[in-house]
């Protein structure tokens with residue numbers, strides 16, 4: 350029960366890594382506000398399974414102008430979040446010379462700009478309480494780049510820069526900001542990768558397996574909990590040794 354009594358906001362909690370993080374946080378004793386552009390069809394069942402510890406915020410993070418107000422409203426409801434996980438993210442892959450303005454802009458808006466505005470709103474309030482942990486979901490491609498993903502890689506590189514910049518602005522006020530850089534994790538996002546490419550990718554990973562959502566969630570838990578009280582501005586790769 351490493352998060353007993355804590356209140357956490359997790360974006361992109363509808364499915365995938367975000368849902369796994371929300372489930373783990375609840376199992377560790379936290380109350381979780383899940384945020385996504387839509388409400389899950391099975392929300393009532395999820396709430397029941399969570400024993401009243403799950404709340405829901407429906408918000409499309411691509412509408413950047415709505416974020417400040419929505420987050421401030423949910424902060425009031427929660428009476429300050431102790432933990433914020435900026436997990437929501439999308440891909441719109443294309444080769445650079447074919448990439449449309451829409452493919453570029455949407456990925457930057459959701460993965461980078463929305464995460465910045467969520468983190469900023471939450472940090473403002475955490476400073477008041479002199480404590481809090483913000484965790485941003487970056488990616489190994491935000492460090493190393495990836496052909497066909499200039500937009501996505503740039504958004505994640507930007508998120509790493511936001512992590513370090515914000516961390517230095519709020520460190521003296523008791524607020525920590527860190528990032529996770531997952532490698533190849535099994536989820537809806539990677540489900541479209543053709544079998545042949547998946548095999549090749551798995552072969553290239555030193556641990557010879559793709560990542561599970563739980564692998565990422567447990568690393569997020571480290572940054573969210575008191576296990577990392579003296580750690581800020583860091584980027585933790587969770588990639589099976591893909592990049593040493």
Ligand code: NAD
Nearest residue numbers: 361363364365366386410411436437438488531534536538
């Ligand atoms: P996913 O597509 O399964 O989940 C993404 C979540 O974000 C979904 O719940 C989706 O509804 C939500 N979301 C998307 N657009 C939104 C919007 N406009 N407003 C609100 N919510 C929105 O993907 P995942 O694999 O679970 O990825 C989670 C995070 O991990 C993402 O930031 C992704 O970039 C990052 N990541 C994933 C991998 C991987 O291999 N799966 C690797 C590195 C980083």
